[in-house]
Amino acid sequence: MARRHNLRQHVLAASLLIMLPLLGACSSFSTYPPDGIGLRTYPWIAPGPEVMATGLRQAHARVAPESPLVFNLPAGISQMAWDDVQRRIGPDARPMEPGDTVVWDLERYGISNTKAFTDIGYWNDGTAVLVTTSMERRNIEPFRVTHVQRWYVELQTPVCNNPRFLTPAEDSSGTDTQSAGDTEGSGAGS
Numbered sequence: 001m002a003r004r005h006n007l008r009q010h011v012l013a014a015s016l017l018i019m020l021p022l023l024g025a026c027s028s029f030s031t032y033p034p035d036g037i038g039l040r041t042y043p044w045i046a047p048g049p050e051v052m053a054t055g056l057r058q059a060h061a062r063v064a065p066e067s068p069l070v071f072n073l074p075a076g077i078s079q080m081a082w083d084d085v086q087r088r089i090g091p092d093a094r095p096m097e098p099g100d101t102v103v104w105d106l107e108r109y110g111i112s113n114t115k116a117f118t119d120i121g122y123w124n125d126g127t128a129v130l131v132t133t134s135m136e137r138r139n140i141e142p143f144r145v146t147h148v149q150r151w152y153v154e155l156q157t158p159v160c161n162n163p164r165f166l167t168p169a170e171d172s173s174g175t176d177t178q179s180a181g182d183t184e185g186s187g188a189g190s
Helices: 003-026 048-063 081-091
Strands: 031-032 071-072 093-095 102-114 115-124 129-137 144-151
Touching: 048 071, 048 081, 048 093, 048 102, 048 115, 048 129, 048 144, 071 081, 081 093
Parallel strands: 071 093, 071 102
Antiparallel strands: 031 102, 102 115, 115 129, 129 144
């Protein structure tokens, strides 16, 4: 009887070992701005700034490295997150200011465990192309871009979302809440 019970435990343990990676691979992307499907992500919680900076830096390097790297982030992202992304991209980049016409407009990003993506509108004097970067990482290593795809679709003209240039009424979207008690989904895409 003990032998049969021991065999059941081994079969159950083996089944769990096989199923756990499959369950993790099926998790939905946590996106910002949120699409209401996956867990909620916060742009100021790791790896959000890393994903945004890596996507912007690599899209720029692979699509139009000769253009200036002037970036725009989605509406509702705090100044702290903007500064973190700026630091990660490097000194050759700068945040968008009103009136800029050559802009790398990060429209959204998503994270799901060891995979991530960014959708970036590259605007060059009124002409636009959507650039999607796909990224992967092993465990806690940095994300690396595995694929860059250009899409020739109609895009909305970017609006400067830089908190430094917004009035208090414009900045009241409340999308990027940073209160200490706001921990729902704090594992961005976990």
